[in-house]
Amino acid sequence: MAPKLNHPFMEGLKVVPEGKQKDLKKIKTWMSSQPHLPEISDQYIYLFLHACYYSHEKTRSAIENYFTIRSNYPAIFSDRDYKSAKLHHIFIKLGYLISLPKTTPEGYRVLLYSVKDNDPTKMVFSDCIKAFCMYNDIILSEDGLQEGYIVVFDMKGVQLGHLARVSLPALRCFMLYIQEAHPCRLKAIHVLNTASWIHHVMRLIVPLLKSELLSLIKFHTGNIPENFPTELLPAEYGGEAATMKEFEKETEFLLGKYHHWLIESSEFKSDESKREKKASWWGLFNSSNKSNEMDEKTVLKNLQID
Incomplete structure (x- = not known):
């Protein structure tokens, strides 16, 4: 299968949205007028449409931001070979990246991230x-x-x-990507075992946060979020799912399965030499956050930890 056709779904989109062909056609027509954007599959467009609740304006913006960011920040979005020494070290030694098998009653997928090696000197933020x-x-x-x-x-x-090793350019890029480009419907962010110095973290990221994302973040002192279906969680968290070690094997399997696919994915980016209007890509962040400025003191004052 040609690279264009097995992205963003390696095995194809199993359920194609019904009655959305007109939405697809409108976005395809718009993309054909944007010479700097890559040629992508219909399924790729459906991913953006779905993530943006089929708003054409938001979908166009997300597509533009997604491919522009991936082109302009190669430190994060190129050289995606997980077998390289630095990436293999992160995936295998530094942390757990886990997708829990059962969804919430609302049908939401739960993703769990945690630290495996707590030595900050081993972390390269980007x-x-x-x-x-x-x-x-x-x-x-x-x-x-x-x-x-x-x-x-x-x-x-x-x-x-770990906080001292944060790269501000990489953090800024990541916050822009998550808020303005990443094609998923983010419903909530739970921070467990919140450190006493969380205010230092918030001082760093609040200037980069839009109010919509901030409203999704909940801080907890313990292991389990309140009113959360704990049976979905791994055994170490008192849940009924598998152990972290077992999930680690699943992550390793997925990395092997997607090895070449991830390398190919670096090809999906804007071609800035073909862009009709030249502009600084950092302007994306400035324009997107301009109407969502927040008072840092107010945010920190109202910061609540359950």
Whole structure:
């Protein structure tokens, strides 16, 4: 199968949306007038349409941002060979990246991320962001048009030293990508075992957050979010799912399955030499966040940890 056709779903989209052909046609017509955008499959367009609840304006914006960011930040979106020494170290040694098998009653997929090695000196922030994005691409391919996603991030093992190793350009790129480009319906973000110094983290990211994303974040002092279906969680969290070690094997299997697919995915990016209107890609962030400025002091004052 040609690379264009097995992206973003390696095995194809199993359930194609009904009655959405007109939406697809409108976006395809628009893309044909944008010479800098890559040629992509209809299924790729359906992914964006679904993520944007079939709003044409939001879909066009997401597509533009997605391929532009991937072109302009190669440190995160190129060289996606998980077998390379630095990426293999992240996937196998530094952390757990887990997609839980059962969905919530609403049909949302739960993704769990946690630290395996708590030594900050072993972390290269931009490489960790790259690995995170690679894994998320795999999950989108596996899930198809998922109703929504809940992210659970366990801070246990995270040190202040990790914060000191954050690269601001990479962080800014990542926050833009997640908020303006990543084609998924994000429903909630739960932070477990929240560190006492979480305010330092928030001071760093609040200037980059839109109010919509901030409203999804919930902080918890313990292992389990309140009113969360705990049976979905791994055994280590008191749930009925498999152990973290067993999930780790599943992640390794997926990485092997998607090895060449991930490398191919680097081809899907804008060609800036063909862009009709030249502009700084950082302008994407400035324009998208301009109407959503938040008072940092107010946010930190209202920061609640359950």
